[in-house]
Amino acid sequence: MKIFRSIDEIREPLPSPVVTIGNFDGVHLGHREIFRRVKREAARLDGVSMVITFTPHPLKVLGLRKELRLINTYAEKELLIEASGIDCLLTIPFTAEFAAIGAERFVGEILVGRIGVKKLVIGYDYAFGRNREGDVAMLRRMGEEHGFEVEVLEQIASGETVYxxxxxxxxxxxxxxxxxxxxxxxxxxxxxxxxxxxxxxxxxxxxxxxxxxxxxxxxxxxxxxxxxxxxxxxxxxxxxxxxxxxxxxxxxxxxxxxxxxxxxxxxxxxxxxxxxxxxxxxxxxxxxxxxxxxxxxxxxxxxxxxxxxxxxxxxxxxxxxx
Ligand SMILES: Cc1cc2nc3c(=O)[nH]c(=O)nc-3n(C[C@H](O)[C@H](O)[C@H](O)COP(=O)(O)O)c2cc1C
Ligand SMILES: Nc1ncnc2c1ncn2[C@@H]1O[C@H](COP(=O)(O)OP(=O)(O)O)[C@@H](O)[C@H]1O
CATH class of the missing domain: 2.40.30.30 (Riboflavin kinase-like)
Structure with a gap:
């Protein structure tokens, strides 16, 4: 798995990236199902599968959940994502400055401008950025504008168990x-x-x-x-x-x-x-x-x-x- 530890490490466009974004703490079976869809779509589009995550955990940096005890260390998370068969991992160092860039600019400048996203796969309740402004509706709208597909997954569960x-x-x-x-x-x-x-x-x-x-x-x-x-x-x-x-x-x-x-x-x-x-x-x-x-x-x-x-x-x- 190719690991980029900042956005600036991505120097050239990646071939048809199929991307998912999240914290993925615990890398549980719901996360792994998302990764499986990302890989499947990457294979279909003849592109690369990519996970974007953040470190430290945004809620800690923003002081919202300082007491949150993470399931995985960052090193464990990397190994588990790699074991999921993902091609590229981008870990964005999460700072207050990064948080301030806003959801629209993140999508326009980073997802589209730097990564060249072809398809974005996200969970049904996914939202990011200030006031959760980067929600499903906003991502779909930006997808139409910039020419990338957005696939929203249903809640992933097995019988009674919701991951x-x-x-x-x-x-x-x-x-x-x-x-x-x-x-x-x-x-x-x-x-x-x-x-x-x-x-x-x-x-x-x-x-x-x-x-x-x-x-x-x-x-x-x-x-x-x-x-x-x-x-x-x-x-x-x-x-x-x-x-x-x-x-x-x-x-x-x-x-x-x-x-x-x-x-x-x-x-x-x-x-x-x-x-x-x-x-x-x-x-x-x-x-x-x-x-x-x-x-x-x-x-x-x-x-x-x-x-x-x-x-x-x-x-x-x-x-x-x-
Ligand atoms: C299987 C196992 C069960 C233990 N159960 C208890 C317990 O119920 N209460 C307790 O005070 N210490 C328990 N201990 C801890 C011992 O008090 C501890 O191993 C011992 O004080 C040695 O500590 P040290 O490694 O600092 O020398 C347990 C240790 C083991 C290996
Ligand atoms: N079966 C064993 N299980 C765990 N540690 C063992 C065992 N046999 C020897 N050791 C050694 O003994 C050390 C623990 O001894 P212990 O008297 O409990 O000292 P400490 O208080 O420093 O842990 C371990 O750190 C390890 O180096």
């Missing part, structure tokens, strides 16, 4: 990591660097790799059965998220005990894939009770993980593993 980034956020924030697979087509994962903790794990008999991560959206506090990628090997693990109430820590940590493993992980990049939730995090009366609790968790995780493979990328709606 939306807010539904994904709610599920993960509630610890529903098993259910969310049906919205995002993969196991939710958190990657990061292994850092030092308080060195209690080894004494307990359950060393845990503590993660430092850039991920904003972390599942609810509790214990999870997880798969862990370490040096390209996938291992089973028991993950605890929370502030270790038995010890009264202040900060929330994401830590994972890897089953049947012994080795130094400090400084390594690892990724934890959430398969199932085991229980809430508890305040145990003493260390023995905590140890017994963790032993039961480990046994439960072993059961839950037997025969499970991580899903990193399942093809769109109801599709089979790709």
């Amino acid at each position: 939306s980034s807010s539904a994904v956020r709610r599920m993960i924030a509630a610890g529903n990591v098993r259910e969310v697979v049906s919205l995002i087509g993969r196991h939710y994962s958190v990657g990061g660097t292994v850092v030092h903790g308080r060195r209690r794990g080894k004494d307990l008999g359950f060393p845990t790799a503590n993660l430092r991560t850039e991920k904003e959206l972390i599942p609810a506090a509790g214990v999870y059965a997880v798969k862990v990628r370490v040096d390209d090997t996938i291992r089973d693990g028991a993950c605890n998220i929370g502030n270790n109430p038995t010890f009264g820590n202040e900060e929330v940590t994401v830590e994972v005990h890897i089953l049947d493993f012994d080795g130094d992980l400090y400084g390594k990049e690892i990724r934890v894939y959430f398969v199932d939730r085991v229980r809430e995090e508890l305040r145990y009366p003493d260390l023995n009770a905590l140890k017994e609790g963790i032993s039961r968790d480990v046994a439960r995780c072993r059961e839950l993980l037997a025969g499970v493979s991580i899903i990193e990328y399942r093809d769109y709606l109801g599709g089979d593993a790709a």
